[in-house]
Amino acid sequence: MAFSIDVFWGIFWQIVAPVAALGLLAITIILASLFISHNAKLSKVRRRGGPVHVLIVLGSGGHTTEMLYMLNKTAFNTSLWTYRTYVTTSGDNFSARKAAEFEAQVGGKATKQTSPKEDATSSIATHNMFQRGSHPGEKDEKTAPTTKNPAEDKFPTSGESFRIIEVPRARRVHQSYLTAPFSTLHCFWACLLILTGRSPSHQSLPQTLETALPDIIISNGPAVAVCMIIAAKFLRFFIFVSRWLTGRGFSPEIARLRTIYVESWARVRHLSVSGKLLLPFADLFIVQWRPLEGLRAWWGMKRTEHKGWLVI
Amino acid sequence: MILKKLCFVSVGATASFEKLIRQVLNEAFLAKLAQHKFTHLLIQYGKDGEALWNEFVNDFPEEHLHGVRVGGFDFKPELWPCMHMATKTMTQDLGIVISHAGTGTILEALRLALPLIIVPNADLAGNHQVDLAAQMQDMKYAIHADVDNLLEALDKAEAQRSERPSRVSRPYGHEDTVVDPMADQLYFVD
Numbered sequence: 223m224a225f226s227i228d229v230f231w232g233i234f235w236q237i238v239a240p241v242a243a244l245g246l247l248a249i250t251i252i253l254a255s256l257f258i259s260h261n262a263k264l265s266k267v268r269r270r271g272g273p274v275h276v277l278i279v280l281g282s283g284g285h286t287t288e289m290l291y292m293l294n295k296t297a298f299n300t301s302l303w304t305y306r307t308y309v310t311t312s313g314d315n316f317s318a319r320k321a322a323e324f325e326a327q328v329g330g331k332a333t334k335q336t337s338p339k340e341d342a343t344s345s346i347a348t349h350n351m352f353q354r355g356s357h358p359g360e361k362d363e364k365t366a367p368t369t370k371n372p373a374e375d376k377f378p379t380s381g382e383s384f385r386i387i388e389v390p391r392a393r394r395v396h397q398s399y400l401t402a403p404f405s406t407l408h409c410f411w412a413c414l415l416i417l418t419g420r421s422p423s424h425q426s427l428p429q430t431l432e433t434a435l436p437d438i439i440i441s442n443g444p445a446v447a448v449c450m451i452i453a454a455k456f457l458r459f460f461i462f463v464s465r466w467l468t469g470r471g472f473s474p475e476i477a478r479l480r481t482i483y484v485e486s487w488a489r490v491r492h493l494s495v496s497g498k499l500l501l502p503f504a505d506l507f508i509v510q511w512r513p514l515e516g517l518r519a520w521w522g523m524k525r526t527e528h529k530g531w532l533v534i
Numbered sequence: 535m536i537l538k539k540l541c542f543v544s545v546g547a548t549a550s551f552e553k554l555i556r557q558v559l560n561e562a563f564l565a566k567l568a569q570h571k572f573t574h575l576l577i578q579y580g581k582d583g584e585a586l587w588n589e590f591v592n593d594f595p596e597e598h599l600h601g602v603r604v605g606g607f608d609f610k611p612e613l614w615p616c617m618h619m620a621t622k623t624m625t626q627d628l629g630i631v632i633s634h635a636g637t638g639t640i641l642e643a644l645r646l647a648l649p650l651i652i653v654p655n656a657d658l659a660g661n662h663q664v665d666l667a668a669q670m671q672d673m674k675y676a677i678h679a680d681v682d683n684l685l686e687a688l689d690k691a692e693a694q695r696s697e698r699p700s701r702v703s704r705p706y707g708h709e710d711t712v713v714d715p716m717a718d719q720l721y722f723v724d
Contacts, residue, residue: 346540346626486637492661
């Protein structure tokens with residue numbers, strides 16, 4: 223009997239206790255750094271007129287449409303936001319195409335960008351969607367604004383002042399929860415590579431940018447946003463620690479990798495899952511309804527801010 | 535000349551909503567539309583709605599039913615041209631949009647100031663859609679309906695047309711953008 227208790231204590235002191243202590247230390251460091259990050263006072267050292275690299279996380283159809291609408295609500299200023307990186311999830315051609323169209327429009331290179339509202343296809347009289355006789359789907363494609371013409375499937379994924387990059391999905395629809403942690407890690411890794419300019423599909427950034435690190439990251443809710451914002455905070459933690467270790471201390475530094483999360487307009491009373499996860503991470507958490515204003519992850523952390531309706 | 539008047543129904547792309555399609559591809563609903571002087575019904579029925587649509591086309595091969603012309607399609611990446619067909623013009627009366635509570639259709643209906651009926655899909659877990667539908671009803675932008683009371687909802691929507699805000703009023707009083715708070719995060723020299 224005494225022998226087995228000895229074995230138990232042996233295992234406890236040699237394995238369980240150190241692992242628990244390390245785990246506790248890690249959690250303390252994570253919570254403390256999130257707390258410090260949310261309460262840090264940043265110095266205003268960035269000069270106006272310099273290059274600004276913004277990373278825009280796009281998601282599925284709805285998220286992408288809302289994001290691009292928000293950015294272009296008052297004409298998007300390319301002389302302030304001088305370089306744009308768009309991140310889409312793999313296989314989401316719609317978002318990538320939308321980003322390319324957006325770039326063509328804000329870059330002034332649009333071929334025939336008439337206001338979509340004035341398009342002739344949008345009156346009942348001229349529409350043939352009500353015709354019968356053949357399969358309706360086939361008829362639609364001839365008049366639909368986005369035709370299945372292969373030539374139109376091609377769009378630029380990079381340009382002088384933008385690039386469009388894919389990341390693997392964090393979790394596919396109906397994917398098992400057993401394998402989901404691995405694909406989430408895969409996504410997280412891809413996000414780290416993009417943020418540090420090491421992604422395989424990386425196009426060379428313009429010389430005017432001092433670093434591959436984006437100045438600002440904006441997102442409105444797809445799963446990949448969670449990976450991207452946590453990856454940005456993770457990088458900032460390492461930059462902070464390495465500055466401290468190399469004795470550069472806490473001298474004023476240009477704010478980079480700032481993260482903004484915009485909760486969906488559809489969320490009136492309850493935050494989305496992405497929102498709840500990102501509450502302690504995002505530097506600015508914007509909500510569009512009053513009942514969600516002033517929420518925070520825990521005591522001492524930043525509160526959500528209400529900025530009105532951004533998508534209308 | 536009779537003004538054309540469209541009822542556009544959207545069930546979205548991600549989930550099937552057969553109950554709603556059944557409710558609108560229905561003689562009683564079409565008779566109700568005709569009663570309110572609608573001339574066209576357009577249905578975005580989604581992937582799983584194809585069978586119901588084909589069944590309807592077989593049952594009623596003629597183009598008009600109760601004087602209402604019915605069209606349908608599975609999905610398009612952009613639905614705004616369909617929504618725009620419900621706006622008021624020289625030849626068209628202001629129509630109506632019936633939406634499955636998808637954010638995209640609700641926002642577009644608000645932007646175009648279209649009458650709107652929101653029918654959240656009860657089979658889906660997303661109770662935030664019910665929150666949004668209730669909120670839209672409180673603000674008089676929409677009627678919050680159920681698949682089973684669609685006819686009453688249409689009556690209500692038609693009766694309340696005049697009370698509806700003709701454009702988006704800003705509940706918080708100003709023009710809001712995301713780019714200003716974004717610029718704040720860059721910490722420029724004052």
